Structures are given as structure tokens and as C-alpha cells.
Amino acid sequence: MPSKRSTISAKLSDKQPATAAPRTDQAIITTRSLCRYYGDDEHNKVKAVDNISIEIRPAEFTAIVGPSGSGKTTLLHLLGGLDDVTSGSVELAGTNIADMSGAQLADFRRDHIGFIFQAYNLIPVLSAAENIEYIMLLQGINNNTRKQRVEQMLAQVGLQGHGNRRPNKLSGGQQQRVAIARAMASKPDIILADEPTANLDSKTGIALLDLMKTLNETNNITFVFSTHDEKIMNRASRLIHIEDGQVIKDENR
Amino acid sequence: MLLIALAWRNIFRQKRRSLLTALSMAGGYLVSAFAISLSEGSYNGAINFFTEDHSGHIQIHQANYLKRPKIHKTINNPQTISTQLKQNTNIRSHTLRVFAPVLAYSETKNSHAQLVGIDLALEQQTSRLAEKIIAGQFINNQQNTAGYYAVMISSNLARVLNISLGDELILISQGADGSVANDLYIVGGIINNKNARTVYLPLNAAQLFLSLPNKVHQIAILLNHSGEAIEQAQHIQQLLSAESLLGDSFPGESVTVSSLIPKLTQAEKSLRQNLTNLTVSPWQEVEATFYQSMQADKRGMNITLGIILFIVFIGVLNTVLMSVMERTREFGVLKAIGSRPLQITTLITLETTMLASMSIVTGFALSIPLILWFKNTGLKLSQPVDIGGVVLDRMTGDMNLYVFLAPAIAMLTFSILVSIPPAFRAASISPTKALGSH
Ligand SMILES: Nc1ncnc2c1ncn2[C@@H]1O[C@H](COP(=O)(O)OP(=O)(O)OP(=O)(O)O)[C@@H](O)[C@H]1O
Ligand SMILES: [Mg+2]
Numbered sequence A: 001m002p003s004k005r006s007t008i009s010a011k012l013s014d015k016q017p018a019t020a021a022p023r024t025d026q027a028i029i030t031t032r033s034l035c036r037y038y039g040d041d042e043h044n045k046v047k048a049v050d051n052i053s054i055e056i057r058p059a060e061f062t063a064i065v066g067p068s069g070s071g072k073t074t075l076l077h078l079l080g081g082l083d084d085v086t087s088g089s090v091e092l093a094g095t096n097i098a099d100m101s102g103a104q105l106a107d108f109r110r111d112h113i114g115f116i117f118q119a120y121n122l123i124p125v126l127s128a129a130e131n132i133e134y135i136m137l138l139q140g141i142n143n144n145t146r147k148q149r150v151e152q153m154l155a156q157v158g159l160q161g162h163g164n165r166r167p168n169k170l171s172g173g174q175q176q177r178v179a180i181a182r183a184m185a186s187k188p189d190i191i192l193a194d195e196p197t198a199n200l201d202s203k204t205g206i207a208l209l210d211l212m213k214t215l216n217e218t219n220n221i222t223f224v225f226s227t228h229d230e231k232i233m234n235r236a237s238r239l240i241h242i243e244d245g246q247v248i249k250d251e252n253r
Numbered sequence B: 001m002l003l004i005a006l007a008w009r010n011i012f013r014q015k016r017r018s019l020l021t022a023l024s025m026a027g028g029y030l031v032s033a034f035a036i037s038l039s040e041g042s043y044n045g046a047i048n049f050f051t052e053d054h055s056g057h058i059q060i061h062q063a064n065y066l067k068r069p070k071i072h073k074t075i076n077n078p079q080t081i082s083t084q085l086k087q088n089t090n091i092r093s094h095t096l097r098v099f100a101p102v103l104a105y106s107e108t109k110n111s112h113a114q115l116v117g118i119d120l121a122l123e124q125q126t127s128r129l130a131e132k133i134i135a136g137q138f139i140n141n142q143q144n145t146a147g148y149y150a151v152m153i154s155s156n157l158a159r160v161l162n163i164s165l166g167d168e169l170i171l172i173s174q175g176a177d178g179s180v181a182n183d184l185y186i187v188g189g190i191i192n193n194k195n196a197r198t199v200y201l202p203l204n205a206a207q208l209f210l211s212l213p214n215k216v217h218q219i220a221i222l223l224n225h226s227g228e229a230i231e232q233a234q235h236i237q238q239l240l241s242a243e244s245l246l247g248d249s250f251p252g253e254s255v256t257v258s259s260l261i262p263k264l265t266q267a268e269k270s271l272r273q274n275l276t277n278l279t280v281s282p283w284q285e286v287e288a289t290f291y292q293s294m295q296a297d298k299r300g301m302n303i304t305l306g307i308i309l310f311i312v313f314i315g316v317l318n319t320v321l322m323s324v325m326e327r328t329r330e331f332g333v334l335k336a337i338g339s340r341p342l343q344i345t346t347l348i349t350l351e352t353t354m355l356a357s358m359s360i361v362t363g364f365a366l367s368i369p370l371i372l373w374f375k376n377t378g379l380k381l382s383q384p385v386d387i388g389g390v391v392l393d394r395m396t397g398d399m400n401l402y403v404f405l406a407p408a409i410a411m412l413t414f415s416i417l418v419s420i421p422p423a424f425r426a427a428s429i430s431p432t433k434a435l436g437s438h
Helices: A007-014 A072-079 A102-112 A128-138 A143-156 A172-185 A202-219 B002-055 B078-087 B120-126 B155-161 B203-209 B226-239 B242-247 B257-272 B288-326 B328-336 B341-376 B401-427 B431-436
Strands: A029-038 A046-052 A061-065 A087-092 A113-116 A190-194 A223-227 A238-243 A246-252 B058-062 B091-105 B110-118 B133-136 B149-154 B168-174 B180-191 B198-202 B218-223 B278-282 B379-387 B390-395
Touching: A029 A072, A046 A072, A046 A246, A061 A072, A061 A202, A072 A190, A072 A223, A072 B431, A102 A113, A102 B341, A113 A172, A128 A143, A128 A172, A128 B002, A143 A172, A172 A190, A172 A202, A202 A223, B002 B218, B002 B226, B002 B288, B002 B341, B002 B390, B002 B401, B058 B226, B078 B091, B078 B218, B091 B120, B091 B155, B091 B203, B110 B120, B110 B155, B110 B168, B110 B203, B120 B218, B149 B155, B155 B180, B180 B198, B180 B203, B198 B203, B218 B226, B226 B278, B288 B328, B288 B341, B288 B379, B288 B401, B328 B341, B328 B431, B341 B401
Parallel strands: A061 A223, A061 A238, A113 A190, A190 A223, B110 B198, B149 B180
Antiparallel strands: A029 A046, A029 A087, A238 A246, B058 B218, B058 B278, B091 B110, B091 B168, B091 B218, B133 B180, B149 B198, B168 B180, B379 B390
16 A cells, blocks of 8 residues: 655645745745647647746645646646656656656655646546545555545535535536545645636636635645636736746736 | 445446446356366266275285286285275275186186185275175185185176076186196176176185285275375375385384394395385376376366356456546546556456456356256266276266366456456556546
């Protein structure tokens, strides 16, 4: 079964104080001249991410915004160690993701990164509670702690009493809240969310984002999410605008 | 537990497909268990028949007697061995026999025949000879008033010589010392055997007739557990070796020259008596032709069953591959949130072996009544089959652990093997690609 959280995580946890962290804190994620190109051919090469150097600091609530095809998904996947860089680097607390092997990277994602997807992507045969529990099982957390934390997570996303339902018995908004709970359950350093509200109607979407914002403010959870919805991006405390794979504006609000 | 629940529920996602796959595996199990049961049952029936009927589980002869029987290849002083065998708790019984080809004469006819000298008491414990008497009775060791021994003959020989109970029979042969042996006997019993021409004499009468004082050609042994023939034969062989005879001659710690001399004399006597030149053969060697045909037949059957299971599992492979392809996105998610490739592999293998296990349980349940019927009733063959001299006339089923376990293990092995390609496929799914696929 999976090992305990690696030392990097321990370091990061030390550096995450209980109160909101000042912006000067050491970055959770640093990218340096990050590039991801598709296609070998010079003529039809797609520069999905082109020379991006950014830092994500603890307790930030960052939105990556840009038109369709601008490279938001690609950038989030690179930040989460799901995709291979073409050049440049992604560092998580000083460790270059490119230096890690497959299993190391898997453990790294398990312990340090939470994912929320546009299409919820819960495991259909597992109940809401089991979906949340699964990742803690991978971490080797004992049964009691798992069960306890599942209840806690369900409560935090406002789904007490819904734990036994399978995803197909939950609304889209509820499923996405389970996805948030699943992402938080492993106590990651950062949660990456690719268009988490795109499949939801605008009211539900805003409610979901407010939930994320609350979790960010009360629990200091660091979020990076992508969107092209004005109302959604307005709730972010930092906006990174990208176009054609390049950062065109990076503003704190 | 969650992993098992996950695997379990995944199986039931495509109920119809899983059911069909499970049924095909259950069918494969049923066929395999049934075939093994029949083969084991029929062969074991035949083996029990000939070992208990006449051959015993183990035979002792002078080396090479089995290949080239000769009257002078004897076991000398068989009482020594007989005493040892009686003390061996693994041995149910044993008996002593001499053999010789003879010419048999009745008043009007003559024929070649096989003389078998038997220890009257031991033979009745070790073979079914006594049960096959159809006329007269099991002979005793008494000469009649005229000084003639009573003998038993096979019904075939009685027919050929045209004699029956109470008639006289003259046997002529060559004694071990080269002399001409001939004597007159009275038919005291007839043994049911329509094929062989055999004359059974009391052991001492046969030894006298053949000038083989205190010598026999064969010791046939019945064990308590028929399955131990090979091990027990080795064990007895060891006991008969020169080392053990010598070893037995030095029981104490203190050895003096004067105490050595009688022991060495004893050992030398044993060697002279040829006790050490004996071969102990399990029935597998005694009935080597049968044994080899049986082994070849079982191998052939196992290969056939292997091929059947292989075909079944190609279907299973297809099912598993399909179920992996359908869930590409899900495996992408599992990997993205931190499952190691090996954990994905485990999940697929678990699903496959769980499905196989359910099939095995189903196949097992279905096979029990069938196998029970064949074990208890069986089928009589309309045409008996002769396998290397042993006649199989019944199809019976055996019911033991091997019958059920062998196909189960084969199927679990197959299911693990078959799950490997899809498992690796699932494990190598790229999360970015999987998440991109809608
Ligand atoms: N696997 C791929 N192979 C080739 N090109 C790709 C691949 N994935 C993405 N791209 C291209 O890279 C560019 C960036 O894509 P990406 O999906 O990151 O954009 P996005 O900002 O997430 O768009 P959307 O808002 O539509 O989700 C696009 O031009 C896209 O066509
Ligand atoms: Mg996208």
C-alpha cells in the first residue's frame, strides 16, 4: 500500500501557517520558461503553453482566464504534473517534477495536488463518501481517520447525509462539490480546477465558486482554477490572463 | 476493502457481459473437473483392481527378474524379509510366490501352463484368488493318503485339459538344479479365469517340485495406502540394502573385534544369500506399459483441457480489454488523482480473478452432482478398453481435492495471465489524453 506523505509535503505543511499566509511566502508552484508544444513539425507546431514563468503562493485564489484554445487546460495539467513539459520546468517546493519517475509522480500528485475537473469525473460505481475515501486509501490512512475525514469533508461542502449516494443520484452541482471534497481529502498543498463551473448553470456555478472561496478563506486552501466566465473570474484574488499559450496579464485584486 | 468493493461493482457494471463471461468460465471449469474426475476415477479403479486382485502395490524380485524371469533368479531365505515386512505398519499384507513354466498332462490331453506356488495363508490376505474359486475349495497343504498334493487350476486350463475336480494332473518341468521335475497332483479347486492356463500349488510343494528349497521368485505387497507405492518401495529397498543389513549389525556403541566377527559373518551371510541383490518395484514399474500409457493419456487430456481453457480465456481477454477501453477516462482520473500504475493493474487483475473465482464456485457447484453420479454409479463400457494389458471396463468418477483444485488453479492462473495485457493498457493510459476524451 502507498507510502506516507513524502518529506516535501512535510516541509510544505510546516510552511503553511494556520492563519492566512502573506504573499511573501515561498511559492508552492514555480514555473520557469514553461513550454508545451504539440506536433514536431515546424509548420503545424501548436504552442499550447509558450514560455510561461509564474509563481503560485500559499492561500492564493487564482483564476487562469483566456479564450478557448488559449492553453488553460494544458497549463493546469502541467502544473499538476499530468503532462510532460517540452522545455522549461515546473517546481513544487523546489522539486522539479520532471525529475520524478512514474510512481513517484503518482505519489506526488496523491499527496500534494488536488484535481477538480470540468466533467466532475467521479467514479460512478463508488458512493460520494467512497469517492472521497478512495484517495485517502491510496495514502494509507487508517480506516477510522478516513471515515472521520469523509464526514468532515462532506460537511464542509454542505453534503451531510448524502454520502451514500452514487454520483448518478446527485445533481451536477452536488457532484462537483463531492469532487471538491475529494480534492481536499488528501490535504494537498494546492487544488487545480479546470473550468469547474463550465458544466453547471450560472447560479449553481457561482454557488460552487463561493464555496471554493470560503474554503480558501477559512481553511487557507490554495486554488488555481480556469474559466472564461466573467462572473466567475471576478471572484478570484489573482487573475492570470493567457492567450496563445502566453501570459498577457497577471493581476492581483 | 474499498478496492475489492470497487472491483466487485465494476464487474456488475455490464451485467450481461459479465454473466456470459462467467458462464463460459464456469463451463470450462465443469468440463475440466469432470474430465479429470473421469480419468482419475477410471484409472484408479483399474489400478485398485489389478493391485488388489493379484499384483499388489509393490513387488520384490531378484534384480532383473521382471524383465527376464528365470527360475534361478530367486529371493533366498525369504523368511528374513517376510519378518521385516510383517513389522512394517505401512504394509497391509504380503505374500510369497514361485513361478515356472510347466507342461500339464491330463489323461487325454496336454498343455503348457504357468505354475504358481503360493503361500496359502498369505495369499488369501493379499489377493482375490480365494474369491474366484468356482468349484472345489481353496487348497490346503496336506498330501492325500496316496501322498499327492491338491492343486487349483484356472477354468481355462480345466477346459483345455478336459478335467475337473478330483481328477489327476501331471506336471513336468525343469528344476532349478537342472533335473527333470515331474509329479502327480489332484485338482482340488477351479479358479475362474477364462484366459490364463495356470496351476496353483502350495508353496512348499512347488519349491519341492522345482528344487527351490526356501526360495521364492516374488514377494507381493499390499499397502495400507495405495498412493504411497513409489515412496514405500524406495523405503523397503533401503531397508534391504547392504548398508542397512550391516548397520543393523552394530547396535551398540562399544565395538570389539570379538563382537564384530559374528556380525560380519551375519552380514556376509546376508550378502551371500543375495538379499542385497533384490529390486523393490512399485506397481508403476511392474505394470510399466500400462503406467506409461496412462501417463501419456493423462498428459494428452491435460493438453486438451488446457486448449479448451485457453479458448475460454481468449473470450475473457476480449471482455476485459473491452471493459478497460470503456473506462479509459476513469482510469485517467484515477491516475490523475494519484493512483500508481501498479494500483490500476491490481484493480484490473482483481476484477478478472474475482470474476473467475465466481465462475469457479458456480462450476464447482454444477460439477458436484455430475461427478457424484459418476463416482457412485458410473458407466459400464460396452466395449472394454485394453490399456497396456490392463482392461478398463467402467467409466467411474473420482471425487477428491485434485479433481476440483487442478482446474481451479489452472483457471486462476489463466485469469491472471489474461488480465495482464489489459491491466498494463489501463495502467499506461495517459491522464491528459484520457481526460481529453469525451
Ligand atoms: N493533445 C493535443 N494535441 C494537439 N494539440 C493539442 C492537444 N491538446 C491541446 N492542444 C492544442 O493546444 C492548444 C491549447 O489547448 P487547451 O486545451 O489547453 O486550451 P484551453 O484554453 O483549455 O481551451 P478550452 O477553453 O476550449 O478548454 C489548443 O490549440 C489545442 O488545440
Ligand atoms: Mg480547457
